[in-house]
Amino acid sequence: MKDDIAIEMRDVVKRFGEVIAVDHVSMRIRDGEFFSMLGPSGCGKTTSLRMIAGFEYPSSGEILLNGKPIGRTPAFQRNVNTVFQSYALFPHMTVAKNVAFGLEMKRVPQSEITKRVAEALDMVRLSKFADRRPRQLSGGQQQRVALARALVNHPDVLLLDEPLGALDLKLRKEMQVELKGLQERVGITFIYVTHDQEEALTMSDRIAVMNGGKVLQIGTPTEIYERPNCRFVADFIGESNFVPGKVTAVNGESATILTNVGELHGQCPAAVSVGSEAVLSVRPEKAILTSQEPAPGTPNVFPVTVERVSYIGSDTRILVRNGSDLLFNVWEQNTRSTVDRDAYWQQGESGYLSWPIENALVLTD
Amino acid sequence: MAAEPFPTATNKLSLIDKLRHNPKTGLWLLLSPGLFWLLLFFAAPLLVIVLYSFLTPGPTGNVIWQFSLGNYARLFTESLYLNAYWRSLWMGLVTTLICLVVGYPLALFIVRASPRWRGILLFLVLIPFWTNFLVRTYAWMIILNNNGLINSFLTMIGLPRVSLLNTTTAVLIGLVYGELPFMILPLYASLDRFDFTLLEAASDLGANRFKSFLRVMLPLTMPGVAAGSVLVFIPTVGQFVVSDLLGGAKVDLLGNLLQRLFTRANPPNWPLGSAMAIVFMFVLTVLVIVYFRVTTEEDR
Numbered sequence: 001m002k003d004d005i006a007i008e009m010r011d012v013v014k015r016f017g018e019v020i021a022v023d024h025v026s027m028r029i030r031d032g033e034f035f036s037m038l039g040p041s042g043c044g045k046t047t048s049l050r051m052i053a054g055f056e057y058p059s060s061g062e063i064l065l066n067g068k069p070i071g072r073t074p075a076f077q078r079n080v081n082t083v084f085q086s087y088a089l090f091p092h093m094t095v096a097k098n099v100a101f102g103l104e105m106k107r108v109p110q111s112e113i114t115k116r117v118a119e120a121l122d123m124v125r126l127s128k129f130a131d132r133r134p135r136q137l138s139g140g141q142q143q144r145v146a147l148a149r150a151l152v153n154h155p156d157v158l159l160l161d162e163p164l165g166a167l168d169l170k171l172r173k174e175m176q177v178e179l180k181g182l183q184e185r186v187g188i189t190f191i192y193v194t195h196d197q198e199e200a201l202t203m204s205d206r207i208a209v210m211n212g213g214k215v216l217q218i219g220t221p222t223e224i225y226e227r228p229n230c231r232f233v234a235d236f237i238g239e240s241n242f243v244p245g246k247v248t249a250v251n252g253e254s255a256t257i258l259t260n261v262g263e264l265h266g267q268c269p270a271a272v273s274v275g276s277e278a279v280l281s282v283r284p285e286k287a288i289l290t291s292q293e294p295a296p297g298t299p300n301v302f303p304v305t306v307e308r309v310s311y312i313g314s315d316t317r318i319l320v321r322n323g324s325d326l327l328f329n330v331w332e333q334n335t336r337s338t339v340d341r342d343a344y345w346q347q348g349e350s351g352y353l354s355w356p357i358e359n360a361l362v363l364t365d
Numbered sequence: 366m367a368a369e370p371f372p373t374a375t376n377k378l379s380l381i382d383k384l385r386h387n388p389k390t391g392l393w394l395l396l397s398p399g400l401f402w403l404l405l406f407f408a409a410p411l412l413v414i415v416l417y418s419f420l421t422p423g424p425t426g427n428v429i430w431q432f433s434l435g436n437y438a439r440l441f442t443e444s445l446y447l448n449a450y451w452r453s454l455w456m457g458l459v460t461t462l463i464c465l466v467v468g469y470p471l472a473l474f475i476v477r478a479s480p481r482w483r484g485i486l487l488f489l490v491l492i493p494f495w496t497n498f499l500v501r502t503y504a505w506m507i508i509l510n511n512n513g514l515i516n517s518f519l520t521m522i523g524l525p526r527v528s529l530l531n532t533t534t535a536v537l538i539g540l541v542y543g544e545l546p547f548m549i550l551p552l553y554a555s556l557d558r559f560d561f562t563l564l565e566a567a568s569d570l571g572a573n574r575f576k577s578f579l580r581v582m583l584p585l586t587m588p589g590v591a592a593g594s595v596l597v598f599i600p601t602v603g604q605f606v607v608s609d610l611l612g613g614a615k616v617d618l619l620g621n622l623l624q625r626l627f628t629r630a631n632p633p634n635w636p637l638g639s640a641m642a643i644v645f646m647f648v649l650t651v652l653v654i655v656y657f658r659v660t661t662e663e664d665r
Contacts, residue, residue: 055565076568088566092584101580105571153570 004031004066006157006189007052012061012071014047021047023213024061029157029191031066034183036192036200039210040236045193046161048210052191053082053159065156076105081150082159085166087142089134095121095145096130102153120152123182140171147182157189164199176203197237201225209233229270231363234281241287241328242279247272247362255362260325264300266360278364284329286359289318289345290352301354302326309345318345320353328353418640426632436640446622446641450648453619456533457602460540464548464597465590467541472552472589476559487553490546498543502610505539506530509611531613539607544600548593555589591660595653602649619645 007029014022022044029035037045050056051063054075063071070078081102090098099120103113121127124144134142143163150158160179164172180203183190194200200207201221208218209232217229228234231242245259255268257278264280272278288294294301304320307327318330330353336343345351384390421431440446475486493501508514509529516526529535559582567577583590605620612618619641626638 053569055568074568074573075565076571076573080569082566082569084562084566086560086562088560088562090563090566090581101567101572102570105576149570 005029005064006031006033006066007191008062008064008067009048009052010062010064012048012051012058012063014044014051014056015059020213022051022058025210025213025215027208027215027218029189030206031189032187033205034180034190034192034203036194036204036207037210038194038197038200038207038236040195042212043210044213045195045208045210049082049159049161049191049193052157053080054078079153079156080159081153081155081157082161083143083146083150083163085162087134087146087163089142089145089149091134094131094133095126095137098134098145099149099152101149106153116152120148123151124148139167140175143167143175147179151182151186151188155188157191158183160190160192162194163192164194164196172199179203201237209236211236227267227269228281228361228363231279231281231365234361234363239284239329240281241284242281243326244277244279247274247276247278250274254357257362261302261322264360265357266362267358268362270363272362272364276364278362281361281363282328282355282359284317284331285315285333287328287330287353287355289320289330289332290354291349293352294354298354299357300360301352302328304328304351304353306345306347306349306351309347311344316344320351322353326353414639414642417636418643420636422632422634422636424632426634428635436637437644439637440640440644449617449619449622450645452617453602453604456536456540456604456608456618457598460537460544460601461548461594461597463537463541464545465594468545468548468552468593469590472549472556475549475553476556490549493546499606501543502539502607505535505542506610509535509538530611531615533612533616535611536608536616539611540601540604543607544597547596547600551592551596552586552589555586555592559585587660591657595656599649599653603645 005028007027009025009027012022012025013020025044025048037048039045047056051058051071054070054073054077058071061071062069065078065080090101093101096117099117100113103116108116117130118127121130124147126141126144126148129137129141129145134145137145143166146163163179164175167175176199179190192200192203201224204221206218206220207224209216209224211232217224217233219227224233225237228237234240235242243257243259243261243264245257245264247255248258248263249256250268250272253267254265255272255278256263256265257280259280266280266282289304293303302322304322304326306318307321308319310317310319313334315331315333318332320328320330322328332345417428418436419432419434421429421433421435423429471490475483475490478486506513510516511526511528511530513530515529519526563581563585564577567581568574572580602618603620604618605624608616608618608621609624623638623641626634626641
């Protein structure tokens with residue numbers, strides 16, 4: 001059922017000697033959802049995944065599968081399967097034998113094994129490759145074998161450890177769509193570890209952003225992107241402009257911050273206290289650059305000069321400057337198809353930067 | 366009748382030219398020292414032995430140039446020799462098995478150790494080779510004999526002496542001790558190339574430690590197992606030093622018989638010894654080929 005919790009981590013800590021890899025992490029992953037753990041290398045996401053799989057045991061805290069503690073159960077006794085980053089296919093077995101391995105371990109009768117292996121290979125469209133060896137397959141094909149090998153066992157949860165890392169960009173994008181579609185068809189809970197934020201945003205129902213062994217925020221892609229609860233999340237996901245300052249007032253959901261360019265206002269998704277160091281965060285696509293001065297009464301207006309222009313094709317990225325205190329990135333979508341140079345911002349031009357109040361956030365670290 | 370071409374300077378040159386331009390000439394020139402050595406010190410002696418195996422022994426240890434299959438007949442009918450074969454093969458098998466059982470966990474331990482410890486452990490495995498094998502076997506005599514280390518220790522704690530020397534056990538100890546590094550090193554090389562993530566994958570799919578070993582690790586380290594086994598089996602079967610020193614007259618292996626026929630016997634019987642060596646070589650070669658075929662995978 002959708003509201004049941006498939007995997008719960010309760011205050012889990014994992015120490016390797018002096019290093020704390022996972023620092024009091026708690027999360028509740030719902031049954032049937034596509035859940036991603038996102039963060040830079042060393043943030044603890046892979047270690048957390050390995051503890052759910054059973055390759056490591058928590059130093060303290062508890063891990064529950066469908067309500068039952070499994071923290072100390074050995075991996076081979078958990079009804080959880082993993083797709084490894086290196087695929088870890090058995091090189092001395094054919095594709096079919098690889099996929100059949102888990103079923104053979106469970107002593108499933110041979111006739112049923114044959115049937116389920118055929119179904120699994122059909123699901124990843126590799127039926128013709130059943131008798132090949134892994135080394136005869138391409139990276140993408142090997143990856144699909146790894147998927148089939150895991151899913152054929154009907155696990156409660158499927159764990160994926162950066163499975164698309166070794167693929168080229170085009171194949172990666174194709175596999176993202178395929179994986180998402182597969183998860184929706186099969187309905188199993190997927191727990192996906194990645195450092196690629198675009199991947200996480202595209203595929204996930206919810207994302208846990210991690211850094212330094214801690215979970216910083218858990219939310220839907222929209223929540224993570226539009227309402228990051230701290231500077232790191234705003235910085236790690238997409239791009240942000242940051243104006244540093246001190247909080248002078250807090251008014252319910254919004255706050256005022258005193259910066260070198262004056263007082264600025266923004267929403268605050270997480271609680272901030274007066275007097276604390278904070279930043280005003282505005283995403284580049286939400287700022288506006290105009291050549292004429294905006295109408296009086298428009299908030300957050302700054303006269304600026306264009307320092308640098310990057311033409312991406314689908315959009316133009318403009319770096320503007322106001323004095324020594326304000327350096328801002330503005331992204332404009334190229335909605336018109338003109339080659340006229342004057343239609344695009346040039347270096348050295350002057351203009352006006354502004355942003356609507358609701359597009360700004362006040363965030364602490 | 367056409368006149369035969371007079372051998373002129375141009376004709377002779379063309380032969381040397383042909384050789385010079387043939388790309389294989391260089392190859393043969395490079396190989397020739399090695400081939401010459403092999404021919405002189407391996408092929409030629411082997412042929413001599415084959416020749417001798419068909420000759421007849423003389424009453425004073427000389428050789429009569431009378432060809433017969435008599436030697437071979439003796440080898441396959443007289444129990445002294447048949448027993449020696451079985452005992453040698455059996456000894457080789459048991460030694461190999463013990464080395465496998467002891468060596469595999471050791472090699473695994475070394476591979477899993479931290480890089481610093483790995484070097485030290487490998488060094489420890491190799492140190493015995495710095496001393497002479499004969500000297501080390503004598504050392505075992507000192508440890509095992511009735512007044513040796515083990516028995517002195519037993520009497521000290523009040524237990525009765527154990528007769529360890531001049532038994533099959535002593536020979537086995539000496540053999541395993543000497544051959545173990547030859548098992549550990551190929552196993553280590555094989556295990557070093559092994560991807561341990563595969564064991565995680567196996568346990569993820571429901572295999573306990575034993576099944577993971579049997580279904581994943583062992584098949585993939587078979588080349589190492591095969592190499593180590595052959596490196597242990599062959600020398601063991603031909604042993605005569607260890608069986609002589611640690612087994613005395615009680616443990617008679619092929620090597621001992623061969624040695625006797627060639628040197629100590631009165632009179633020496635080179636033809637019979639040669640026949641013995643040839644039969645044995647043949648048996649070993651067949652066994653090794655079969656073993657390799659069975660245990661290693663053909664790469665397509």
